[in-house]
Amino acid sequence: MTLIPHRTVASQLAVQLRGELTKGTWRGWLPSERVLSRTLQASRNTVRAALEQLKADGLIEPVRGLGNRVVGAMHPAPTHDQAKTVGVLIPEPIGRLRPLIALWIDELKDLLIEEGYRLRIHEGRHYYQANPARALERLIGQHPHSAWVLTLSSEAMQRWFVRRGAPCLVAGSTYPEVTLPHYDLDYRAICRHAAGVLLRLGHRRLALLNRESRRAGDVDSERGFLEAVRHSTHPDATADIAYHRDDVESVARALRSLLDRKNPPTALVVSNSYAYLSTACLLAQRGRRVPQDISLISRDDDPFLGSLVPAPTRYRVDPHTFAKKMLGLLLQVLKRTPALRSPALLLPKFTAGGSTCAPARGED
């Protein structure tokens, strides 16, 4: 069972027109768009969408007032002999990524196969370093993929892809003035909401346990978190931020720095589900009970969180939804559809768990 790869009318027309072109049906100029729209039985807008793809392939060149000029003299489909592959950049072995990320990458891989593309995973810390130009240049030189997917991307990486102009899609948020197409969870809204939940429960000293080398999404998280506290109706509400590096040691350090204060926070929002795991364990070691002594919210979701006691209050994401959306955007990148608008961010579903409650009396 194979899927029909491009099932929109526009793409069907594009395939058909490409066939006619390579067959040499038209020389010099294509029939006018209005004529095509009549003979192909499709609206002019749809025909134009198809022509757009041919233009992206360099097969035709529209001239205003004259028509669409046939420019490539019967290349036997220059896009076809190119290996139809997509590269994914990840910083760590897939087994060490969060399971949820592995899941949507896996799903995207399957979806792409149905579309006739192969997905290749490229793992390496050096692509994520401060100056990744050399590593990236070498990478895309060695692997002529049709497009790239950037996960957990750094600012330098995003800017390099903008500069280089290589077709790519950011799985995550983009930094200011980076115009790459992207898709992500709405971390700003999530953290704003999380802080709001905690404030409503009565907490006044909140803290966010965030990643140290902040990706765009982490920056947004901070923004949302601080917004919620700042604009709250409680002038005595405070927001602290501590940083970890995704490893147990640094989470322990960050947690200690928060708890050893004179007025330690009574509620934490944790920004990585592995870090949440570490946090829960470390709190238990210190004898602090969740949620009686301190409330926890996990910004990120992962299947294993369901096995924790108490169940973490968190924001659930369906990897399938994410993968489908990524596929749609990726196909736009691959077909070079020009009007590529980055869609609205995904707002995950808030799931109240047992890890949050009102703060203890006298604490506040």
Added chain:
Amino acid sequence: MTLIPHRTVASQLAVQLRGELTKGTWRGWLPSERVLSRTLQASRNTVRAALEQLKADGLIEPVRGLGNRVVGAMHPAPTHDQAKTVGVLIPEPIGRLRPLIALWIDELKDLLIEEGYRLRIHEGRHYYQANPARALERLIGQHPHSAWVLTLSSEAMQRWFVRRGAPCLVAGSTYPEVTLPHYDLDYRAICRHAAGVLLRLGHRRLALLNRESRRAGDVDSERGFLEAVRHSTHPDATADIAYHRDDVESVARALRSLLDRKNPPTALVVSNSYAYLSTACLLAQRGRRVPQDISLISRDDDPFLGSLVPAPTRYRVDPHTFAKKMLGLLLQVLKRTPALRSPALLLPKFTAGGSTCAPARGED
């Protein structure tokens, strides 16, 4: 220039499905509409619209509660050009399996693609029920894969495949007298070793927290665990076994039954890393510290265990190694190499963590 007659997705699907039907892909029953909608990447409504057309043609006959019956007996010999695909059976959505399992399945998928095979995942509890004959018969009728991979397989499932003679490979251990090719971790050796480690540390009251509906590997685990205690040089050593069902509730129940005894165990071996997670949390809730009050060993490995504090003493597995081995065996099954001997089991690497230590004084 020819027009494409039916350009709606529904009509495309109808054409496609008609092709599959006349090719004789499915005998008896079509895959359920929900499954079709997933594999065809279309909504169920759309699939139903397509099926409506087939019904109008008299090719299928929907039966409420059962499925869509293939009514015309097309070709009696559909096996001539068998698609090169492999089916994998899993009991739960891949996102709910343990990450390690998802990882090796994923890797196997990649490896198979290089060999020219596609790997399809079939998820369903009903394949794992006490009498799965109907479900399995229907499954392999609907999906004529070249071979099947059975994960987390039940005894009934294994015996059905033996009886049916369908080419298959068991990812896991086989039950007595089941002669299917298989590959697994050496759970017997693992649990024997784990018990030995705990005994050497000075523990005398050991317990194994095992799965209730025991798969072959779990049975082996018990055997190894009991062997070690029984054959130890400490006549006062005891071995308890409690059962869980992989969910938090049942783990809590099992744990309570162990700890509420007059002489509760001082060391636990836990047989599923999700259950280990629950166990660690529940112990913390009861105020029992790990490892001072009770030692823990995780029989199974998973990436997230690395974020726990203290780090679980466990047996590490490389999913890559496992997948490679599975590929080799699978290729033998696919090519029907006659002398298919199941290889030696995989013995994972013991990794001492912080979750084990000598028992507290006076306890013993």
Added chain:
DNA sequence: AGCACTGGTTCGATTATTGGACCAGCGGGC
């Protein structure tokens, strides 16, 4: 009885497509 599966049905939200309208550039005929 309860559960998990099947097809049957409906709903609203989203998306693709339509069929217009209008603009600006080009060429030919007046």
Added chain:
DNA sequence: GCCCGCTGGTCCAATAATCGAACCAGTGCT
């Protein structure tokens, strides 16, 4: 010059297809 009719470029509102989710009723397994 001017107008007219052609070209592609852009936008918009109405429509249709599609999606995703919910619910029902029938079936079989536990």
